[in-house]
Amino acid sequence: MPILTVEKLTKSFGGLTAVSNVNMHLDEGELVGLIGPNGAGKTTVFNLLTGVYKPSSGTVTLERDGKSQVISGQKPYHICKLGMSRTFQNIRLFKDLTVLDNVRIAMNKDIRYGLPSAFLHLPSYQREEKRVRDASIELLKLMKLEEKKDELAKNLPYGEQRHLEIARAMATNPVVLLLDEPAAGMNPAETAQLTELIAWIRENYHLTILLIEHDMSLVMKICQRIYVLDYGMVIADGTPEEIRNNQQVIEAYLGEDVNDA
Amino acid sequence: MEQFLQQVVNGLSLGSIYALIALGYTMVYGIIKLINFAHCDVYMIGAYVGYACMTFLHLGFVASLCISMLVCMVLGVIIEKVAYKPLRNAARIAVLITAIGVSYLLEYGMMYFVKANVRTYPEKTGILAMTFQLGNINISMLQILIVAITVVLMIALQLIVKKTRIGKAMRATSQDQDAAELMGINVNTTISFTFALGSALAGAAGVLVGIYYNSIDPLMGFLPGLKAFVAAVFGGIGIIPGAMIGGYFIGIVETFVSGYGGSMYKDAIVFAILILVLIIKPSGLLGKSTREKV
Amino acid sequence: MKISGKTLGQSAAFRKLVGALVIYAVIQILLATGLLSDYYFATIVTIGINVILAVSLNLITGFTGQFSLGHAGFMSIGAYFCAFITLRVEGIPGFLLGILVGGCAAALVGVLVGLPTLRLRGDYLAIATLGMAEIIRIIFQNIKITNGAAGLSNLPQYVNWPWLFLFIAAVVALTVNFLHSSPGRACIAIREDEIAAEAMGINTTRYKVTAFIIGAFCAGVAGALYATYFPRIKPDTFGFMKSVDILVIVVFGGLGSITGSILGAIVLGLISMFLSSYTELRMVLYALLLVIIMIFRPQGLMGSRELSLALMKRAGDHLMGLFRKKEKEGRV
Numbered sequence: 001m002p003i004l005t006v007e008k009l010t011k012s013f014g015g016l017t018a019v020s021n022v023n024m025h026l027d028e029g030e031l032v033g034l035i036g037p038n039g040a041g042k043t044t045v046f047n048l049l050t051g052v053y054k055p056s057s058g059t060v061t062l063e064r065d066g067k068s069q070v071i072s073g074q075k076p077y078h079i080c081k082l083g084m085s086r087t088f089q090n091i092r093l094f095k096d097l098t099v100l101d102n103v104r105i106a107m108n109k110d111i112r113y114g115l116p117s118a119f120l121h122l123p124s125y126q127r128e129e130k131r132v133r134d135a136s137i138e139l140l141k142l143m144k145l146e147e148k149k150d151e152l153a154k155n156l157p158y159g160e161q162r163h164l165e166i167a168r169a170m171a172t173n174p175v176v177l178l179l180d181e182p183a184a185g186m187n188p189a190e191t192a193q194l195t196e197l198i199a200w201i202r203e204n205y206h207l208t209i210l211l212i213e214h215d216m217s218l219v220m221k222i223c224q225r226i227y228v229l230d231y232g233m234v235i236a237d238g239t240p241e242e243i244r245n246n247q248q249v250i251e252a253y254l255g256e257d258v259n260d261a
Numbered sequence: 262m263e264q265f266l267q268q269v270v271n272g273l274s275l276g277s278i279y280a281l282i283a284l285g286y287t288m289v290y291g292i293i294k295l296i297n298f299a300h301c302d303v304y305m306i307g308a309y310v311g312y313a314c315m316t317f318l319h320l321g322f323v324a325s326l327c328i329s330m331l332v333c334m335v336l337g338v339i340i341e342k343v344a345y346k347p348l349r350n351a352a353r354i355a356v357l358i359t360a361i362g363v364s365y366l367l368e369y370g371m372m373y374f375v376k377a378n379v380r381t382y383p384e385k386t387g388i389l390a391m392t393f394q395l396g397n398i399n400i401s402m403l404q405i406l407i408v409a410i411t412v413v414l415m416i417a418l419q420l421i422v423k424k425t426r427i428g429k430a431m432r433a434t435s436q437d438q439d440a441a442e443l444m445g446i447n448v449n450t451t452i453s454f455t456f457a458l459g460s461a462l463a464g465a466a467g468v469l470v471g472i473y474y475n476s477i478d479p480l481m482g483f484l485p486g487l488k489a490f491v492a493a494v495f496g497g498i499g500i501i502p503g504a505m506i507g508g509y510f511i512g513i514v515e516t517f518v519s520g521y522g523g524s525m526y527k528d529a530i531v532f533a534i535l536i537l538v539l540i541i542k543p544s545g546l547l548g549k550s551t552r553e554k555v
Numbered sequence: 556m557k558i559s560g561k562t563l564g565q566s567a568a569f570r571k572l573v574g575a576l577v578i579y580a581v582i583q584i585l586l587a588t589g590l591l592s593d594y595y596f597a598t599i600v601t602i603g604i605n606v607i608l609a610v611s612l613n614l615i616t617g618f619t620g621q622f623s624l625g626h627a628g629f630m631s632i633g634a635y636f637c638a639f640i641t642l643r644v645e646g647i648p649g650f651l652l653g654i655l656v657g658g659c660a661a662a663l664v665g666v667l668v669g670l671p672t673l674r675l676r677g678d679y680l681a682i683a684t685l686g687m688a689e690i691i692r693i694i695f696q697n698i699k700i701t702n703g704a705a706g707l708s709n710l711p712q713y714v715n716w717p718w719l720f721l722f723i724a725a726v727v728a729l730t731v732n733f734l735h736s737s738p739g740r741a742c743i744a745i746r747e748d749e750i751a752a753e754a755m756g757i758n759t760t761r762y763k764v765t766a767f768i769i770g771a772f773c774a775g776v777a778g779a780l781y782a783t784y785f786p787r788i789k790p791d792t793f794g795f796m797k798s799v800d801i802l803v804i805v806v807f808g809g810l811g812s813i814t815g816s817i818l819g820a821i822v823l824g825l826i827s828m829f830l831s832s833y834t835e836l837r838m839v840l841y842a843l844l845l846v847i848i849m850i851f852r853p854q855g856l857m858g859s860r861e862l863s864l865a866l867m868k869r870a871g872d873h874l875m876g877l878f879r880k881k882e883k884e885g886r887v
Contacts, residue, residue, distance in 0.1 A: 050754055052750065052754070075753070075758075076750075076753040076754050077753050077754075077755075077756050077757055077758045077759065078758075080753075080754060080755060080756035081756050085754070085755070085756075086754055088751065088754075092748050092750065092751035093748075093751070094743070094744050094747035094748055094751065094752075095747060095748075096747060096859065097740075097743065097744075097747060101740060101743075104737070104740060105740050105741060105743075105744045105752070105755060105757070106755040106756065107737075108737050108738075108740065108741045108744075108755070108756060108757055109756035109757070111737040111738075113736075113737070115733075115738065115765070117736070118732065118733050118736035118737065118738050118739065119729045119732050119733055119736075120729075120732065121732055121735075121736070125736060128737070129736075129737075132737070168755060169755075171755075172755055172756050290678075294678075296678055296681070296682070344846055344850070347850045348849065348850060348853060351849075351853035352810075352853060352854070353677070353678075354616075354622065354806055354810065355806065355849050355853035355854075356849075357678075357681075358802070358803060358806050358845065358849050359845070359846050359849040359850065361799050361803070361845070362842050362843075362844075362845030362846040362849065363842070363846060364842075365838055365839075365841065365842035365845070366839060366842035366843060366846065368838075369838035369839045369842060370839050370842075372835075372838075373835050373836060373839055483795070487685075487689070487795075490682065491682075491686070494679075494682060525693075525696075525697045526693065526697065528689065528693055529689070529690045529693040529694065532686035532687070532689050532690050532693075533686075533690060535682065535683070535686045536671075536672065536683050536686050536687065536690075539672065539675055539679055539682070539683045540671045540672065540674075540675075540683075543675055543679050
């Protein structure tokens with residue numbers, strides 16, 4: 001039983017169909033890549049999955065604790081509560097807040113105290129804040145950001161900002177994690193380190209991960225399956241080996257016109 | 262029916278004034294995304310310049326109108342250069358506060374120099390004083406003149422924006438300031454020019470109001486300014502034809518509300534319309550909705 | 556208490572408490588000995604009310620990032636509802652009930668206004684709130700029960716320094732506590748990046764409305780304090796200019812800085828007091844000051860930092876450093 005099922009997902013902006021009839025599924029614990037040329041609609045798929053855009057048609061179903069919930073058409077915060085979290089292609093941290101606050105904010109939905117306690121700092125506040133702080137620091141340790149917890153997010157080097165975004169996404173306690181070009185702008189050494197980290201997270205946190213990435217070495221190395229998107233449509237899916245040898249994919253990337261070939 | 266038509270006539274004259282002021286708001290907002298609170302005071306200054314020309318210099322209507330437009334044009338450019346330009350890269354709220362500061366400065370500076378009392382324009386003479394009767398509907402020459410001048414100025418403005426080089430620069434700058442600059446457009450000149458155009462129109466509106474309502478004071482700009490802004494939002498802020506439509510719409514609504522006994526609440530109704538428009542279609546009548554790229 | 560592991564003297568909360576009590580005691584002594592006349596006390600009341608207004612608007616605009624130009628509207632609701640109560644119920648119970656009712660009425664209007672308009676962004680929200688405040692003013696100006704443009708007069712007066720201090724301290728302390736809680740952090744996240752906040756599970760509409768309601772409630776309390784110190788209220792007092800005054804304090808002090816708002820209210824209040832003898836030029840100078848400050852320090856006095864002992868110490872060290880440098884240069 002897949003944990004995430006995408007059926008006939010379509011999105012048009014005016015006359016332009018950015019995503020058309022996309023079918024996908026992610027099994028529990030899988031690490032799946034989503035690749036395609038620039039403008040193929042990869043980020044739009046993420047935005048549809050996380051509710052930033054409302055799909056024109058199609059459904060997205062998320063399985064959690066044995067219950068399947070239709071998440072397409074829900075608000076982003078609700079989808080997040082149901083167990084899907086993401087990072088952004090163009091990093092969207094809370095720039096003027098500390099590293100620790102960035103992670104704590106993502107735990108807001110699981111806070112168990114109300115406004116009275118927020119105003120008066122009652123015992124429930126003290127207890128919950130301690131729990132959230134400890135959990136946040138745990139995550140930061142994982143990302144090797146613990147020592148920088150009091151720095152402003154905007155002052156972190158680029159690579160660490162990407163790590164912080166992953167930490168923040170994980171703080172929402174998701175079952176499915178969507179990573180939008182996590183290695184963009186990183187050098188090969190940083191990319192290699194990130195590759196290991198992603199694999200490690202998936203193993204240890206039992207997460208299902210969908211990953212957009214341009215760095216083929218990363219994708220081919222850690223993804224079990226890959227979907228290839230071109231002009232908003234899935235043109236191929238399969239193991240890295242199958243994708244590597246798929247004629248259609250090669251044409252899409254090399255820009256050859258299929259009709260002329 | 263006659264009362265209805267009479268209200269339409271009155272509404273069109275009032276709407277012309279709002280439209281003229283609204284154009285300034287909409288152009289400036291379109292180009293630097295600033296609600297130029299000082300704009301309504303430029304309109305007030307325009308009314309005073311017209312008053313001075315007619316009362317002390319005994320100039321005719323057309324000459325006073327032109328001088329007033331010219332003075333306001335210069336004033337608008339000075340305001341932009343002195344107060345807004347240093348803040349081109351600051352937070353928008355800081356610029357907005359500056360605009361409010363400039364507005365206060367003009368209002369209370371004027372009050373300091375000419376005192377707070379209401380002044381009246383000289384008696385209308387010649388063709389300005391003529392009125393026509395169409396059945397039971399009164400149309401004054403002045404009303405015709407207001408609408409005619411407004412229409413002429415709007416056509417001129419449309420021609421400038423659509424057909425000239427600087428107009429093209431204005432449109433480019435409002436789309437994307439950085440890109441316009443990279444394409445060799447002098448953004449500072451373009452912004453100044455926008456202020457000049459908008460302020461000249463406000464100056465014209467000031468003189469027309471002075472003659473039409475025959476009373477001016479240093480705080481006269483505030484409410485019409487707000488309503489003109491409502492008009493600009495109603496039509497779709499940043500869109501020139503939108504400001505015209507909005508201006509006429511607000512003018513007509515206001516005269517109808519007062520004409521049918523609701524004058525106490527006419528301002529409240531204008532603001533209620535504003536809030537409704539913002540809730541239903543924040544981009545305004547002619548505006549396209551834009552979404553943030555994620 | 557969260558002072559575990561520290562001695563009492565080291566606790567930040569304790570130091571703040573001591574600082575506040577010192578301020579309270581100094582002014583109380585000055586008033587009791589007659590060194591501060593009633594005239595100056597009126598200024599203190601105005602400043603105090605402005606502190607509450609500015610802190611609450613800062614919560615909405617500086618911390619949650621929602622640009623409101625209608626804060627005086629909420630203040631007027633608080634003032635009028637409180638006056639209805641104090642004109643009917645006598646004594647301290649009436650006073651306290653009036654303040655409670657004033658705050659709640661403003662909060663209720665905050666919900667009604669906030670729910671539909673808080674979907675708007677930036678300037679559109681500013682204009683919508685401005686329009687809302689004007690509508691409220693026009694209604695007060697035209698209905699019988701508020702006595703139209705003349706307003707309500709002969710209101711009983713209750714506000715003295717202890718009461719004023721109590722309300723300021725309560726509003727500031729509760730706001731600061733809120734900002735250091737999870738809902739408060741959610742509000743700040745909305746200011747930082749609304750889309751990211753929503754993707755991280757924050758119901759942005761809910762928190763925006765929450766901030767708006769808290770802000771409106773406090774503005775209502777401020778209005779109620781106004782109506783229980785000054786004997787007369789009229790719609791014009793709560794016009795657009797009042798909303799702008801509050802916003803100016805917030806921006807002047809620094810968006811996102813509570814101590815900035817408090818300092819801003821005090822500094823601008825004192826400037827206004829000193830200028831009040833130049834009746835004609837007062838507003839001109841005020842306007843000039845505003846433009847100059849914005850051009851040279853657009854981030855306000857404090858930026859988004861808070862005034863703290865550590866910050867003052869740093870500033871002191873910086874000054875000392877400059878001083879020593881000068882000294883050295885002098886010697887060479």
